[in-house]
Amino acid sequence: MEGVKHIVAVASGKGGVGKSTVTVNLALAMAAEGYRVGLLDADIYGPSQAQMLGIAPGVRPQPAGENAFKPLEAHGLQAMSMAFMVDIDEPMVWRGPMVAGAFQQLLNQTAWKDLDYLFVDMPPGTGDVQLTLAQKVPVSGAVIVTTPQDIALLDAKKGIEMFRKVNVPVLGVVENMSQHVCSQCGHQEPIFGSGGGERIAEQYQTRLLGQLPLDGAIREQVDGGKPSVIADPEGNVAQTFRQVARSVAEGIDAQSDESPTISFGE
Structure with a gap:
């Protein structure tokens, strides 16, 4: 893709496991490591990255030529989301082809603009819409987000299998909500x-990339538009994301050494 070196899909087999929270913090952590990073909110039905990045409702991207838009910038990230295009209170009552x-x-x-990494916050699930989207994106690797709960793990396994069926390397698993920490x-x-x-x-011969409490x-930090990596950069959560x-x-470097071009199959 023009302007992008590597695309990383962040996915989950089901909703409610904190995938979007992990995605935005991971993107910010990668930027903190010195890379140029973008974030694409691919959850057309329920975009949440605008609020997580602290971008006010109604802010629209500026045109870049006749058929393109400039990404919005927040906390050093380049970002694009359906939330920048429509009223976020209006439901997207669309069929699969329209979403794709x-x-x-x-x-x-x-x-x-010259991104080292573009993180794609994928919709939850592994259905027809998700596969259609995935086949259009040349992806360097995928990160799977889950919780330790058995039901969530069942769906996470389906997510891993989906990426493997379309020949995308699974870079690892992030376990969210692994431990409750009493605030008192x-x-x-x-x-x-x-x-x-x-x-x-x-089981799937991949890596446990990290465990988050x-x-x-x-939750308070992402709801307020300043995710943990920005709100508390020296804290344990931010360091885990780093x-x-x-x-x-x-x-991704290891995958690049093995194969120069890795993409979703048709």
Whole structure:
């Protein structure tokens, strides 16, 4: 893709596991490592990255030539989302082909500027729409987000299988909400179970990239438009995301050594 070296899909088999929160923090962590980073919100039905990046409702991208738009910039990221194009309170009552077309326009008609990494916040699930979107994107690798809960792990496995069927390397798994941390005493408790991320990574011969706590501060920070990597850059959560970002970069470098061109199959 013009203006983009590597595309990384961040996906989950189901909603509610914190995929968008992980995506925005991972993108910011990669930028903190010194790379030029973009973020594409591919969740057409439920875009959330505008709020997470602190971009006010109603802000629209500026044109770049006749058939392109300049990405908006926030916290050092280049960003594009359906939320920048429509009233975010209006539901997108669209069929699959319309969603796929909108996604392709967001991707191909955004004038990305010399990005090292473009993170794509994929819609949850592995259905027809998700596969249609995936086949249009030349992806260097995928990151799977899950919680330790058995039901979430079942869906995460389907996500891994989907990417493998279309020949996209899975760079690893991020386990979100791995431990609840009491804000009063600091006690940690695995509310959703424990060890799930490690088991799924071992089963599919991939890496457990990181484990994130169930912490109210993470939610408050993204809701307020300043994700953890920006709000508390020296904190444990931000440092975990920095380590995940380094692991993603290492994984993509390793894939590039093995094969010069990796993309979704048709």
